[in-house]
Amino acid sequence: MITNYDVFVPALMGSGASLRVGMKARALGCRKVLVVHDQGLKDVGIADIIIENIQAAGIETVVFGNVLADPPDILVEEVAELARNEKIDGIVAVGGGSSIDTAKGVNTLINNPPPILQYFGYRTDLKPGVPMIFIPTTSGTGSEVTNMAVISCTSRGNKDSVMGPHCLGTLALIDPDLTLGLPAKMTAATGIDALAHAVECMTGGQVNPLSDALAKEAIRDIVKWLPIAYKDGSNLEAREKMINASMFAGMAFSNALVHLGHSIGHSLGATFHIPHGLACALVLPEVIEYSAKSEWKNVAMICECFGEKVQEDATWEEIGALANKLLREFIKSVDIPNMKELGFDLEKVIAIAPMVTGDAGFAIAPYRITAAKVASMLQAAFDA
Numbered sequence: 001m002i003t004n005y006d007v008f009v010p011a012l013m014g015s016g017a018s019l020r021v022g023m024k025a026r027a028l029g030c031r032k033v034l035v036v037h038d039q040g041l042k043d044v045g046i047a048d049i050i051i052e053n054i055q056a057a058g059i060e061t062v063v064f065g066n067v068l069a070d071p072p073d074i075l076v077e078e079v080a081e082l083a084r085n086e087k088i089d090g091i092v093a094v095g096g097g098s099s100i101d102t103a104k105g106v107n108t109l110i111n112n113p114p115p116i117l118q119y120f121g122y123r124t125d126l127k128p129g130v131p132m133i134f135i136p137t138t139s140g141t142g143s144e145v146t147n148m149a150v151i152s153c154t155s156r157g158n159k160d161s162v163m164g165p166h167c168l169g170t171l172a173l174i175d176p177d178l179t180l181g182l183p184a185k186m187t188a189a190t191g192i193d194a195l196a197h198a199v200e201c202m203t204g205g206q207v208n209p210l211s212d213a214l215a216k217e218a219i220r221d222i223v224k225w226l227p228i229a230y231k232d233g234s235n236l237e238a239r240e241k242m243i244n245a246s247m248f249a250g251m252a253f254s255n256a257l258v259h260l261g262h263s264i265g266h267s268l269g270a271t272f273h274i275p276h277g278l279a280c281a282l283v284l285p286e287v288i289e290y291s292a293k294s295e296w297k298n299v300a301m302i303c304e305c306f307g308e309k310v311q312e313d314a315t316w317e318e319i320g321a322l323a324n325k326l327l328r329e330f331i332k333s334v335d336i337p338n339m340k341e342l343g344f345d346l347e348k349v350i351a352i353a354p355m356v357t358g359d360a361g362f363a364i365a366p367y368r369i370t371a372a373k374v375a376s377m378l379q380a381a382f383d384a
């Protein structure tokens with residue numbers, strides 16, 4: 001198999017890294033940048049610090065501070081129009097995946113006409129946009145180092161991705177200080193999203209040694225440090241390990257992609273309107289157990305990253321069952337509820353199975369299964 005290693009974004013990492021934003025934007029030649037964030041970051045004071053830092057470097061700012069979760073295409077198109085009218089020459093996105101993905105969507109439309117839905121999928125033929133600096137404030141999406149943006153398609157009622165060089169940041173500023181105030185629930189959900197990126201990219205149809213190396217390191221750190229960051233959000237070491245693990249997992253899945261866990265997550269998210277990280281956690285143990293049939297070596301490696309020794313003569317069923325148990329225990333340890341506890345209706349949950357098999361990530365699953373098998377996994381996870 002020929003593997004094409006792809007996409008790594010230069011990054012500056014460490015406490016205070018975000019305060020280099022103005023200096024770095026100036027070094028990139030920016031004179032007027034679009035700053036993208038959500039209202040929450042304004043409320044906690046982070047947005048203003050970033051904006052003032054950029055302005056102090058002599059750079060004009062145009063601010064869009066109303067990012068929405070799961071960025072809708074219509075909103076992305078509106079912000080892109082603002083960016084074009086203002087003739088911005090750079091974008092700074094500060095926030096979680098929704099802010100960074102909004103910026104990527106806007107960048108796609110800087111020099112390419114709307115609507116954005118015509119650019120879904122991997123494209124290398126689009127006109128390039130402007131330099132982008134990404135400053136994550138959660139430890140989960142990895143969007144700061146990936147070349148994809150997830151956009152909600154209003155007319156089709158689903159989510160899809162724009163992917164390619166136009167979605168790649170010019171620089172990521174990875175500053176754990178910005179995650180110190182992240183509430184415990186969000187810490188847990190975003191941390192499990194990072195874990196899902198790592199374990200799915202180790203078990204999908206595009207596994208490769210580079211992604212495996214990054215993912216294994218991410219899993220070890222998440223297993224050790226997420227429970228600490230969850231219990232004590234002010235622990236800077238835990239926050240630093242988590243934002244680093246999230247970036248590693250992002251680099252890993254940029255190359256090896258994610259599969260069924262995210263397909264189920266997207267479908268549950270679209271149906272029940274729950275956060276991405278939570279949605280991806282709900283059936284993850286069952287997905288990795290199913291993967292063991294063909295990817296038993298890497299599933300055994302995942303177990304070992306959890307500190308569990310796998311017997312040499314273990315069958316794939318035993319390895320899968322062990323991975324399921326370890327993942328389920330870990331997800332419960334950070335108080336992520338199952339679907340029954342969330343109050344979902346079992347029939348509605350099972351009814352999403354055909355939507356899952358239509359999701360783009362389903363094609364990356366390690367081997368083919370029917371919608372009926374997906375339904376059985378949903379049922380097994382329902383009250384697990």
Ligand SMILES: [Fe+2]
Nearest residue numbers: 141193197280
């Ligand atoms: Fe994700």
